[in-house]
Amino acid sequence: MSTEVKVPTLGESITEATLGQWLKKPGEAVAADEPIASLETDKVAVEVPAPAAGVMGALMVNEGDTVNVGAVIAMIEAGSGAPAAAPVAAPAPAAAPAPVAPVVEASPSASADLTLSPAVRRLVLELGIDPSKVKGSGKDGRLTKEDVLAAAKGGAPATATVTASVAPAPAASGERREERVKMTRLRQTIAKRLKDAQDTAALLTTFNDCDMSAVMEARNRYKDSFEKKHGVKLGFMSFFAKAACLALKDFPAVNAQIQGDEIVYFDYVDLSVAVSAPNGLVVPVVRNVDQMGFADIEKAIGDLGKRAKDGSLTMEDMKGGTFTISNGGIFGGLMSTPIINPPQSAVLGLHRIEDRPVVRDGQIVIRPMMYLALSYDHRLIDGREAVTALKTIKEAIEDPTRLLIDL
Secondary structure: OEEEEEOOOOOOOOOEEEEEEEOOOOOEEEOOOOEEEEEEOOOOEEEEEOOOOEEEEEEOOOOOOEEEOOOEEEEEEOOOOEOOOOOOOOOOOOOOOOOOOOOOOOOOOOOOOOOOOHHHHHHHHHHOOOHHHOOOOOHHHOOOHHHHHHHHHOOOOOOOOOOOOOOOOOOOOOOOOOOOOOOOHHHHHHHHHHHHHHHHOOEEEEEEEEEOHHHHHHHHHHHHHHHHHHOOOOOOHHHHHHHHHHHHHHOHHHHOEEEOOEEEOOOOOOEEEEEEEOOEEEOOEEOOHHHOOHHHHHHHHHHHHHHHHOOOOOHHHHOOOOEEEEEHHHHOOOOOOOOOOOOEOEEEEEOOOEEEEEEEOOEEEEEEEEEEEEEEEOOOOOHHHHHHHHHHHHHHHHOOHHHHHOO
């Protein structure tokens, strides 16, 4: 008896995806609901669970193929099958004029129970780590990128199998090479959405600079007691999230959207947080952030960031959002003009903190300064509103007491 494996429903308005990777090979044992393939959608990587237990049968599509929702992509046959092959040590290469570099092929597991997310599997392959010898810290004991990186740094035993493929020889000195790599579906979508934003919205950016002294002092003073009480570190993002909510309350157009010939105003803030994932930038959402305290905001953002890195974000995590914060400062960016995340109308860009000379009370002093950028859709938001909203954020960061008294 055979069971069809179909592409599951991927979310509202998403009708197709790219088959990113097969997690099971024909002939291997499959447990019910065990991930057997990963799909790359416009927003996230989605795992396809096995509809029944049995043996992995024929694969109907190849990695990299585009598949539609509901399409049959594989078959599962009745039976017990064989467990996934455990990695074995590569045999010593025979004597030759030049050594041949083996291609590392990490098995999914030493048993059929261990599966890896696409991001983790890619890292395992790159580092040549045996995943069966690494203890997972993720949900249900699954491996995360941090687990693999820690194993690599700690000298975890890495094994490899030699396949028929051979790594390309190093380029000769002075030789020019080109490489063509097909864009992932996520990267294609990022490119399209950013270009659409430029083509549709009347984009403009206003800048300001912010003295981070008060926030840094408060963070240093309370970070230990904050972490002890709440179990999470006190970062800068919660301050900016609260400051943004304060500004959006005073200037609702910055938190609004144009939908057709109507303007939609929201009495809540669903904050999109731009984070870097293995396949590109993703923007998961912290919902009702205006109702949350500092600890809840830090926990929510930390959780989304971690799941973005290990590829476990869901479609629901990406849905919605009324305003975005993008922190290019973590990569060392000094200043930028961020692009809005449609259909949103504004995005706040944060940058690196840098000691700079500023004038205070007629004296030149050194202060930790950060450039702030607010890009906005001029069709909806006037310059006065944008400039004043950014000034409100700046003032709240420079004097955090404003966050407590709603000023």
